[in-house]
Amino acid sequence: MIQRRGMLIVVSAPSGAGKTSLCEEIRKHISDLAYSVSYTTRSPRPGEVDGRDFFFVEESVFRQMAGRGELAEWAVVHGNLYGTSARFLEQARVRGEDILLDIDTQGARQLRGRYPEGVYVFVLAPSMKELEQRLLERKSDAPQEIALRLGRAREEIAAWREYDYLIVNEDLDEAVHQLQAIIVAERARTTRLTLAIPDLDEGGES
């Protein structure tokens, strides 16, 4: 009798390009993934639904939650606050569910400390690939622009090494295929499994 513990699947991407689509697609492919809806202080964008895409809250509410330890991780991204409900993660964990989280590198770092057995996936945006290409071809951009891009590239590189897996999102279908493979594989990891056979632990007496 094989039992499996639930796991966190944390997906981060530096520039945001493609990550949300990837998370949406993978939820269509793997239907039994719980999805952690983040809290944020930023305003909803057109089409975003409160409680589905984010929980949109005032900064005062957010900071109270953080102060009461209700957030498993939180971070400031482009001046807005983003955080993950600690209670949601714990409840899903107790139910043995796999949970998908779409969070930034700062938040992922905090979760790594709390859930080291989680699955951490870094998605490299196509722009990174383009940047590489540009550098490889050694076209002459304005030096400041190149410095800026190199600086960002450096940060991106530093971040991806902290993750377990790297997906280069050049083609969404291929990226979904890779993320799905990662989840299927991680579900078969022996460290997440328990094999229980009645009577076996008692020395084989029947």
Next chain:
Amino acid sequence: MIQRRGMLIVVSAPSGAGKTSLCEEIRKHISDLAYSVSYTTRSPRPGEVDGRDFFFVEESVFRQMAGRGELAEWAVVHGNLYGTSARFLEQARVRGEDILLDIDTQGARQLRGRYPEGVYVFVLAPSMKELEQRLLERKSDAPQEIALRLGRAREEIAAWREYDYLIVNEDLDEAVHQLQAIIVAERARTTRLTLAIPDLDEGGES
């Protein structure tokens, strides 16, 4: 520019049921896998081809190879000797290829010491599942038979915990799907990847 190091994919199964079919199928699905053909002292079975299924050698030849350190691992299974060419593994490694190996638990243990970064997959045969079922239903077999089965089950359990992944081969297609996912996922592992961007390490000067 992303570069990936090649990896060993070691597949073991206690009773042999399904493992060879699984390895044959996965090679059809993932065409760029190198396959390590084992050396053995046992006689060819009908349909087996020397150099494709095994290299069939005399025991004196085998023991000379072992004595000269030409085998990356070797073991005695049911009175026959089985071993893996160290040179083949090293040559494939230098070429950056992924190598599939179908070897027993003793051999896998030796390879784990030599190649700890390899991917170790344990395939649990359907008979194991049946055994569990039998125990769960608590049917009364002859006590000796139960003790024998429990003893074997115990060995199997002890072995699977040494592996990274466990596949329960109840359905071959599903098992192939899982093994394929494991290989696709492991190819995306950050520890196997190098991201090289020209000029980046020199501080961003263009």
